[in-house]
Amino acid sequence: MTALLGDTVVGPGAGPTTDPGGAGLRRGAARVLLGNWTGTATVPSRTLYPHQWSWDSAFIAIGLRHLSVRRAQRELETLLGAQWGDGRIPHIVFNPSVPLDAYFPSPDFWQSSRAGRAAGAPPAPETSGIVQPPVHALAAWLVHEADPAESARRGFLARVYPRLAAWHRYLTSRRDLGGHGLAATVHPWEPGMDNSPCWETPLARIEPAAPGSFRRADLDHGAAADRPTDLDYGRYVRLAVDYRESGYTDRAGTHAFAVEDPAVNALLIAGEHALARIALTLGADPAEHHERARTLTTALVDRLWDPASGMFLVRDLVGGELIPERSVSGLIPLIVPGLPAPITDSLVATLGSRHFRTDATALVPSYDLAGHAFDRSRYWRGPAWFNTAWLIERGLRQYGAAEQADRLRAAFLSAAGASGFAEYVDPYTGEGRGTRDFAWTAALALDLSRPPHSKESTR
Amino acid sequence: MFKTAAQEQLLPGDTLQQKWEFAQAAGYDAIELRAKGDLHFASRLPELKQALADGVVMPTVCVEMLHFFGAFDPDLRRDAIAQMKSQLTVIAEIGGRGAQTPASYGMFSTRLPPFEAPRSAEEDREVLLAGLTELGEHAKREGVQLYLEPLNRYEDHMVNRLEQAADLLATVGLDSVKIGIDSYHMNIEEADPAASILKYADYIGHAQVSDSNRFQPGAGHLDWPAWLSALHAISYDGYLAAECRLTGDPVDAVRSIPGFLRGAGA
Numbered sequence: 001m002t003a004l005l006g007d008t009v010v011g012p013g014a015g016p017t018t019d020p021g022g023a024g025l026r027r028g029a030a031r032v033l034l035g036n037w038t039g040t041a042t043v044p045s046r047t048l049y050p051h052q053w054s055w056d057s058a059f060i061a062i063g064l065r066h067l068s069v070r071r072a073q074r075e076l077e078t079l080l081g082a083q084w085g086d087g088r089i090p091h092i093v094f095n096p097s098v099p100l101d102a103y104f105p106s107p108d109f110w111q112s113s114r115a116g117r118a119a120g121a122p123p124a125p126e127t128s129g130i131v132q133p134p135v136h137a138l139a140a141w142l143v144h145e146a147d148p149a150e151s152a153r154r155g156f157l158a159r160v161y162p163r164l165a166a167w168h169r170y171l172t173s174r175r176d177l178g179g180h181g182l183a184a185t186v187h188p189w190e191p192g193m194d195n196s197p198c199w200e201t202p203l204a205r206i207e208p209a210a211p212g213s214f215r216r217a218d219l220d221h222g223a224a225a226d227r228p229t230d231l232d233y234g235r236y237v238r239l240a241v242d243y244r245e246s247g248y249t250d251r252a253g254t255h256a257f258a259v260e261d262p263a264v265n266a267l268l269i270a271g272e273h274a275l276a277r278i279a280l281t282l283g284a285d286p287a288e289h290h291e292r293a294r295t296l297t298t299a300l301v302d303r304l305w306d307p308a309s310g311m312f313l314v315r316d317l318v319g320g321e322l323i324p325e326r327s328v329s330g331l332i333p334l335i336v337p338g339l340p341a342p343i344t345d346s347l348v349a350t351l352g353s354r355h356f357r358t359d360a361t362a363l364v365p366s367y368d369l370a371g372h373a374f375d376r377s378r379y380w381r382g383p384a385w386f387n388t389a390w391l392i393e394r395g396l397r398q399y400g401a402a403e404q405a406d407r408l409r410a411a412f413l414s415a416a417g418a419s420g421f422a423e424y425v426d427p428y429t430g431e432g433r434g435t436r437d438f439a440w441t442a443a444l445a446l447d448l449s450r451p452p453h454s455k456e457s458t459r
Numbered sequence: 460m461f462k463t464a465a466q467e468q469l470l471p472g473d474t475l476q477q478k479w480e481f482a483q484a485a486g487y488d489a490i491e492l493r494a495k496g497d498l499h500f501a502s503r504l505p506e507l508k509q510a511l512a513d514g515v516v517m518p519t520v521c522v523e524m525l526h527f528f529g530a531f532d533p534d535l536r537r538d539a540i541a542q543m544k545s546q547l548t549v550i551a552e553i554g555g556r557g558a559q560t561p562a563s564y565g566m567f568s569t570r571l572p573p574f575e576a577p578r579s580a581e582e583d584r585e586v587l588l589a590g591l592t593e594l595g596e597h598a599k600r601e602g603v604q605l606y607l608e609p610l611n612r613y614e615d616h617m618v619n620r621l622e623q624a625a626d627l628l629a630t631v632g633l634d635s636v637k638i639g640i641d642s643y644h645m646n647i648e649e650a651d652p653a654a655s656i657l658k659y660a661d662y663i664g665h666a667q668v669s670d671s672n673r674f675q676p677g678a679g680h681l682d683w684p685a686w687l688s689a690l691h692a693i694s695y696d697g698y699l700a701a702e703c704r705l706t707g708d709p710v711d712a713v714r715s716i717p718g719f720l721r722g723a724g725a
Contacts, residue, residue: 026691027692030688030692031692031693034653034657034689034692035654035657037651037653067688068685070684070685071682071685
């Protein structure tokens with residue numbers, strides 16, 4: 001790493017731009033991505049998130065490919081360099097030159113090189129022990145497609161394919177805690193939607209860690225009203241400590257928190273389709289990936305589709321029930337190819353319903369606008385994120401809903417530019433929330449700023 | 460899209476008009492001139508004016524001498540300043556943008572024996588500030604700019620990085636003095652060339668291009684898309700002037716540059 005937290009390598013902030021999708025937006029997005037680059041990877045934010053995050057890096061690579069294919073490849077290679085022996089890609093790869101107190105939980109909390117040794121954690125760098133959604137294979141394929149000649153010259157796909165395949169094997173074997181083929185999530189941080197109301201029931205069983213046993217660094221930079229409560233944070237800490245003390249072992253029946261999340265599994269399926277294309281490009285047999293995509297898709301529909309809600313729901317593996325909360329996670333399966341038409345029709349209808357109102361709102365809210373826990377400013381309880389909008393735009397386009405996709409794309413570009421590439425936005429107004437110059441917002445804006453017809457055929 | 464230029468010695472042809480014909484056919488937008496000492500550049504004024512009348516675009520000139528305004532020897536320093544003033548006047552007279560010079564070239568390197576420079580860093584700074592101020596004021600009067608080019612550590616011991624140039628320029632405080640960046644030197648000296656372009660955006664006035672090995676862009680391993688993206692991000696509106704050595708067939712090599720740069724995002 002060549003840049004430290006708070007280093008002045010970053011240029012002036014991108015600032016708001018006023019020409020959605022135009023040259024100004026692209027310049028601003030490029031400025032954020034170049035400014036957040038550390039030499040080997042990109043930090044999500046110079047202030048709030050000073051390390052490398054797993055699914056952030058995947059989304060970042062998708063935008064970075066338009067700026068520098070070499071950097072986009074490096075972004076993914078750096079992340080994969082921290083992969084554990086059991087195949088997991090940790091959700092954070094820590095930059096050793098950043099002070100320990102810059103982010104909590106820090107390396108000395110996760111203790112990956114010691115506590116994760118049996119699971120194959122590398123001796124260095126230090127990482128977290130949990131994972132994030134598997135966007136990586138899709139990202140690798142899109143990065144390859146941006147410049148196949150450079151990809152071939154550097155042996156990019158040949159290098160990342162075995163690691164991506166191992167990652168998916170980890171999720172479909174060790175993380176199949178429900179025994180039905182889907183990957184389970186063992187911490188609310190894993191689906192990347194930390195504070196979603198979906199976790200309330202499963203979290204209520206967890207005894208929080210004592211308030212004095214940890215110090216939250218997220219409140220140093222983020223507004224307390226937007227962040228999770230201290231009680232929830234205590235539960236997050238408890239789950240992570242228990243997981244660490246188990247040596248980061250994944251065994252059915254031993255996790256106090258275990259759920260099957262629709263977005264995680266939808267991304268896994270999209271990733272299997274991407275792995276099939278990668279295998280084919282490398283002259284390998286793609287059959288294994290096609291088969292896994294097929295069985296995962298069947299399991300996703302059997303286990304998580306809720307016709308009454310018109311969307312997918314989270315399944316609580318401890319209680320065994322579907323959790324009756326409408327989260328944006330349940331709409332993301334639109335990116336899965338080959339879903340039955342009644343399901344995709346329902347998903348499109350749900351997007352326009354009173355629960356998400358994408359015809360009237362800026363982007364797709366993270367949670368049911370009519371839900372009991374809706375809060376337009378608190379993390380994952382209402383505000384809209386750009387990565388979920390990018391995935392849903394892609395899904396809408398895949399299923400021929402071009403008009404809705406165009407509207408979402410326009411709202412995305414407008415909100416990204418006007419908010420100065422905010423971390424997330426108010427679901428009604430599109431007003432920026434959280435940190436600014438947020439890397440995946442800039443990256444995905446750069447990606448969507450290209451005309452839809454010129455996008456690669458990766459469906 | 461950036462405009463591109465080729466230095467005149469790279470282009471085949473006996474006259475500027477012939478070179479311009481080749482340059483245009485290859486996709487260049489301009490020719491960067493080179494200026495020798497002994498007021499040679501001023502002596503070319505009739506030739507340059509005729510070329511201008513014939514439509515040749517010549518926005519910039521790059522010095523081609525062996526002593527510079529940061530020379531240890533006061534006489535050489537005075538001469539270099541006189542030469543640069545003349546070059547600024549001539550480039551103004553033909554409607555150009557400015558003239559590029561390093562602080563020195565080949566005079567001393569602290570990375571090579573005897574390692575200890577005969578002049579202290581403080582004295583270097585005084586000399587550079589005095590020269591930049593005198594030349595900057597002259598450039599201002601002429602309505603053009605002086606571009607200070609940081610060179611790599613083996614070619615100059617005083618100004619290697621954009622940070623050092625920007626520090627001098629901030630002290631000089633004249634809009635008529637800018638940094639002339641060079642991709643080859645930046646590759647050696649900057650930890651992250653693209654980040655340096657963003658950071659010192661306000662000071663950048665001109666850009667010269669060659670690859671990691673000093674050959675034409677495309678012949679080395681620079682991350683051109685990242686470098687060019689940074690120039691786009693700062694809304695750079697100057698030229699990308701090819702100042703490089705050539706590998707392979709020289710005519711093909713020169714012809715390849717505009718297309719390569721476009722393909723890399725220029």
